[in-house]
Amino acid sequence: MNLIEVDNVSFAYTEGIPVLKNVTFSLNNGSVAIIGQNGSGKTTLVKLLKALLKPISGDIFINGINTKETTAAKLARTVGLVFQNPNDQIFKNKVLDEVMFGPLNIGQSMEEARENAIKALETVSLVDKKEENPYDLSLSERKLVSIASILSMDTDIVILDEPTIAQDYLGKAKIRSIVHELVQRGKLVITITHDMDFVGECFQRVIVLSEGQLLLDGPAREVFSKEDVLRSANLEPPYVAQLSKTTGYQGVLLSVEEFVAYYRSAMEDWERRS
Template sequence: MTSIAVQSLSFYYKKEAPILTDITLTFDQRTTAIIGQNGAGKTTLVKLLKGLLKPVSGDVLINDQNTRAVSVSKLAGHIGLVFQNPNDQIFKSKVMDEVMFGPLNVGQPKEEALTNSMNALQMVGMEDKKDDHPYDLSLSERKLISIASIVAMNTDIVIFDEPTIAQDHAGKEIIKRIIHDLQKKGKWVITIIHDMDFVAEAFERTIVLAKGKVLLDGATREIFLQKEVLVQAGLNLPHVTQLGYLIEKNKTFLTIDEFTEDSRF
């Protein structure tokens, strides 16, 4: 059974400069966005979830396994991370080889890895690129290949680091659909992201980090009601939410469709 629990977690490289302080969180199957200014501790938290860093104090439990006692390679079978920059992730000379690398590395038999890889490429709409060299593709296409390579691993948990970077509107719609498809398959989806419009459109829960602490945590619509707190944390509201507040102070719109379908406009 999938579970993620963060218990009294603190982390620092230098004691006088804490990065995360006494973080306690319990994740669930809601799609979850972690937001905050640069330096808020988002990336460090994700590295701790993935087991790439170990807590200074407190614990991170992934499927009831304490990351202190479990190797990164073993955790890789449970939690996948899509890098912010696909160029930091992709290293094979053929798309299919790149996508199959993760599944094979976590112990999937070759035929299973091939099937999962093709299914993942179909999910991201890149099956026709399976024989291409990744670096013959655009940056946005390489981002989709990097997503496919993690999806193919069939992990319980998928974490995206800034998934909308280098994506136009069409690319963002593809990634939004991928997130929803993963959730339907029972996967837990988490992202760290600066794109507030995408957070409003694609994520059910939002966690706000500020100066290494949890400032807000709740349903995304409720978080964007806390506009004064978000502004104090140096965060912008989604554009459609800002527009809604200009017109009707007590109405929180998360999408363009909500705005245009509202009977009063």
């Protein structure tokens, strides 16, 4: 059984104006990026996966449970959602209390919740800020606090809404590391993002939405090779993929590390022939 089954789902906020149209896919573990321009239906889809919204037609199953028959609160042990804006998520006056709230809410003991919260804050490198008010932190740090709040709950599914917003290079590196660690632990990590470089570096599978419909779904390298289809959705491949194309490389490179390895190999080959 897949962790998530989306079966022919449609949704509209206003009757006759569909936001999602007949979307079907299934997800198990691993990392999945859902991409598309503003208005493509990404955020609506994530809210449906969390049972914050219910489909007007079709069905979504989370671990075999139809979201029409449950609530976001009941799914909290399974699905953790990190909001795009941490100010919409954070409400406690102390960082540690904020990160402990989720674990306590799903039934962890005070001792267990504190232990998991400290571990999550260590993961995002903010354990030294545990006694501070979250709103005394920078926006990038508040984003990391909101991520820690979900990590502390140890859900099977982690959804990250625009996780790299307001992050500098080190912050993005930290989030990449967290995604890789979660995947290694067998979690399903989903992101919705406009950061194609982040997608190329971190996510194994890419789902492309355009005007509420599923346009592409497959391995990241395969999806980013379909430049004509991406262009129709007003999307571009990661910068490193575009750069590699200018060198004559016939495939799709997705990270700086891949590009450096390819360039070194090409140079060594050129030197052997010289």
